[in-house]
Structure formats: structure tokens, C-alpha cells
Amino acid sequence: MGLDARLGALGLALGQVDDVRIELEDVRWSRWRARRATVVCRDVHVNPPAVLVSSPVEFRVEVDFADIPELQPVSWFPLTVQLVGSELHVRLHKWLPARVFAVPELPRGIQLTGVEQLDDHFVLTGAAPVLRERLTLGQLADVLRRLASIQSRTRSDTTSGISIWGT
Template sequence: MVGLDARLGALGLALGQVDDVRVDLEDVRWSRWRARRATVVCRDVHVNPPAVLVASPVEFRVEVDFADIPELQPVSWFPLTVRLVGSELHVRLHRWLPARVFAVPELPRGVELTGVEQHADHFVLTGAAPVLRERLTFGQLADVVRRLASIHSRTRSDTTSGTSSWGT
């Protein structure tokens, strides 16, 4: 994890409510794929009893180098064309050649792919879930509260609209 942003207020934190949480990750292993960067934004984050973390909605972006897709050998002089069809990635080396089809690794419950952006040496998959619920053990919940409290303790005032904790 290279970044953690959270909008916190004293009252919301006391009630188990955090407006938005953004997590930035680098060099992520995702099944057999490797992602150079991933960003997850959870909105309206709160804890329901006994220990269920709820976010609604959740959005993510995952940047993947073409070279990091197993079984794909990009050729530098042919630009690749990438399309998302359902939960499959269709990569075409040339418009006259058939597309190679790759199943996108499994996503967490309720998360669906929403699009793909193509760049010269990588692509970005985007996805979202209307609601994400995750049951936590009390140890995991204590860790989340500890991290949020450490971010909150670095806040200059309760009226600060955003707090960042980089490198945690």
C-alpha cells in the first residue's frame, strides 16, 4: 500500500462512519496477473454490528502492463487493440488477426467490470460495486479502527475536509 486517504470527522469516526476512503496500491498480484497500480475508492464507509464493514458504492482502477499478461507476447511494431467483452479481455495484435481472449481474474463479490482504457504499453480496467459488505473478525476490525484513528490523530482540526496518510 502506497497511499491511504480518508475524509474523517470526530463525530463520524465515533459512530463508525467514514465518508470516503481511497487506497492506492503498487505491484499487486491478482491471480496469475500482476498489476502495476491499483486504486480502490470506497464511499460512505461504515461499520454495522457486529463487525461488518459496508461501503456503497465501491470503484476501482487496475493498471496492467501488456507484458504482465500470461501467454501474451506483445510485438513492439504492432499496436495492440484491447476490448472488454463481459468478463473477458479481447486483445488483437492486428485487425486481420483473430483476437486472443483472456479471462479476467475473479473479482470480489458484487464487483463488476465497467470498462477498459487502452494505452501504449498498458491498459486500465475499471469496475464498481453498488454495495460491498465484508464481515471482519474483531482483530481485523480493531486494525481498521487503529489505522483510521492514526489518520485522525494527524488531522489539524475536525473541519478538515480530507486527511492523507502516505506510505503507511
């Protein structure tokens, strides 16, 4: 797991972090497996009494064709992928009917926005205009303690692009 955050002392004191980027590898997603999932939370801040807010949230997940249940890719046929609503339409050849797969539900109101096809995998993108997560006071204290710990490792209030890996 990787975590990147842009922090400043003033923002941190006010309970605000500009952007937080979370990267996960080898993720189980319902019956699918994803090689990588990335979530970028923008303008992250804490609203009283203890609500973590991000606006907007961007989501990206990379899935190998071989990791879609019930799909048997044939190496000599190029696959074409199309996103139709919340379904993935995969064609082995333009003259064959598409296989339709329901994309697993995304968390916290994230809606699918697109698909990008690559040689051996595809990338699904999604977004949510706002994400609100109510925290207990203990969870909020833990988040603030972690952010303060990250801040104490920086050199100045203007440091940005702090990377924390393995957390």
C-alpha cells in the same frame, strides 16, 4: 501502499468515514501482474454488530501488455483491447483474430465495467454497488484505533483529504 481518507470527528465517533482510497503498486493478480491497483470505498461505515459497509466501491487496475501471460506484443503492431463480459479480447491487427484472455476474478462482488487502452498498458475498471465485510471484534477495534490515530493527527474536525502513506 497508499491510503487516503476523509475524516471528521463526528463521523468517526459514529463509525463513519466518507471515502477511503487505497492504492497498491506492483500487484500480483492471479497469473497477471498489475503496475497499480486502486480501490475507492465511498460512504464507509460500521453497522452493528461488526460489519464494515461501503457503498459503492470503485476498482481500477493498470496492466502492462507485456505482463499478460501468453501475450507476445509486437512493437510495430498497435494492439487493440476490448472487454467482452469477463474476457479481454486483444488484437494485434484488425485483420488478425483476437486473442482471448479470461480476466482474473475480482474480489467481493466487484464486476468489470470497462477497459481503457493506452500506449503500453490498459486500465480495467470495475464497481460493486455495496461491499459488506464482517469483522471480528478484534478487527473492528483495530480499525477504529487506526482511524482514531489518523484523526488525532488532524488539526480540526473539518479537515478532509488526509493522506497516510506507507501504512
